[in-house]
Amino acid sequence: xxxxxxxxxxxxxxxxxxxxxxxxxxxQLYNTRLADEVQRQSNNFCPKFTDEECITxxxxxxxxQKFDVKAVYDFIKEQYTDWxxxxxxxxAFNNRICYLSDAFHKLADIIVSELVREEINDTYLIDSxxxxxxxxxxxxxxxxxxxxCDKGYCASKGMYYYGVKLHVLxxxxxxxIPSAALLTLSSxxxxxxxxxxxxxxxxxxxxxxxxxxxxxxxxENHMESHxxxxxxxxxxxxxxxxxxDSADRLLSSAISQVRQPIESFFSWLQRKxxxxxxxxxxxxxGLISFIYARIAAAYISVAM
Numbered sequence: 692x693x694x695x696x697x698x699x700x701x702x703x704x705x706x707x708x709x710x711x712x713x714x715x716x717x718x719q720l721y722n723t724r725l726a727d728e729v730q731r732q733s734n735n736f737c738p739k740f741t742d743e744e745c746i747t748x749x750x751x752x753x754x755x756q757k758f759d760v761k762a763v764y765d766f767i768k769e770q771y772t773d774w775x776x777x778x779x780x781x782x783a784f785n786n787r788i789c790y791l792s793d794a795f796h797k798l799a800d801i802i803v804s805e806l807v808r809e810e811i812n813d814t815y816l817i818d819s820x821x822x823x824x825x826x827x828x829x830x831x832x833x834x835x836x837x838x839x840c841d842k843g844y845c846a847s848k849g850m851y852y853y854g855v856k857l858h859v860l861x862x863x864x865x866x867x868i869p870s871a872a873l874l875t876l877s878s879x880x881x882x883x884x885x886x887x888x889x890x891x892x893x894x895x896x897x898x899x900x901x902x903x904x905x906x907x908x909x910x911e912n913h914m915e916s917h918x919x920x921x922x923x924x925x926x927x928x929x930x931x932x933x934x935x936d937s938a939d940r941l942l943s944s945a946i947s948q949v950r951q952p953i954e955s956f957f958s959w960l961q962r963k964x965x966x967x968x969x970x971x972x973x974x975x976x977g978l979i980s981f982i983y984a985r986i987a988a989a990y991i992s993v994a995m
C-alpha cells in the first residue's frame with residue numbers, strides 16, 4: 692500500500708487515499724483496543740489475511756453501498772485484488788467476519804462514545820429500530836440466530852417479524868440528526884420499557900424524551916430521584932377520557948417534536964446501510980457483525 696504519511700498536504704483526497712486512511716485507523720484501533728476482543732486459542736494466531744484487513748474491507752464495502760458479504764467480497768476482488776493479495780475464498784472471508792463479531796461491536800462502541808458531547812447538550816432521545824431476519828410470512832418458522840432473535844410485532848409498521856431490536860439512546864443535535872450515545876440489542880419480542888430499565892440504569896443528569904411505550908411512573912420516579920434523569924413523554928389519555936385538554940395537547944405536541952429526530956436518525960442509518968434488512972444472515976455472530984459494522988460504517992462514511 693502507498694504510505695499515507697507521504698501524501699502531500701495539498702493533495703486532493705481520492706477514494707484510494709481514504710481507504711488507506713481507513714486501514715491505518717483500523718490498524719491503530721486494532722492494536723490498542725480491538726485485539727483483546729479476538730484473542731485466538733490456536734497456533735494460527737497470525738493469519739496471512741489479517742483481521743485488520745478483514746475489518747477494513749467489510750466497513751469499506753458497506754460505505755460503498757455493498758449491503759451483503761458477497762457483494763462486499765466481489766467488489767473488493769474486482770477493484771482491489773492488488774491491495775489485498777491474500778484475500779481468501781468467499782467462505783473463509785464470511786467466516787472471518789462472523790468470528791470478528793466482538794471486534795465490530797467494540798469498534799461501533801468506540802466510535803459512538805467519542806461522539807458524545809456532554810458539555811454541550813443534556814437532551815437525549817430514546818427509541819428502538821426493528822431489524823428483520825425473516826419477514827411476517829416466515830416469522831413463525833424462522834430459527835436463524837435463535838440465541839438472539841425471536842418473533843415480535845412492530846406497531847409502527849403494523850407487522851410481525853422475526854429478528855431483533857436495536858435500542859438507541861441518542862444525543863439531540865442542533866439542526867441535524869441526533870448522535871447515538873448508547874446502543875444495545877434485544878430480541879424482537881422484548882418490551883422497550885423492560886430493556887430501558889436495564890439499558891439506562893447508569894445514565895445520570897440528563898433529560899430523556901421518549902414515546903408512550905416507556906410510560907411507567909415507578910421507574911420514572913426512580914430515575915429522577917436516584918439518577919437525576921427526567922423522562923418526558925406525551926401525555927396518555929386517562930381511562931374514560933376522550934381527549935386531552937389544550938394544555939396537555941400542547942405539552943404532548945412539544946415533546947413529540949423534540950423526539951421526532953430519532954426517527955430521522957433511524958432513516959439515515961437505514962439509507963446509509965440497509966441495517967433493517969438482515970435476511971441473508973445465517974448465525975448469531977454474523978448478525979452481530981452485520982449490525983455493528985453498519986453502525987461503524989455509517990459514521991465513518993460521514994467523516995470521509
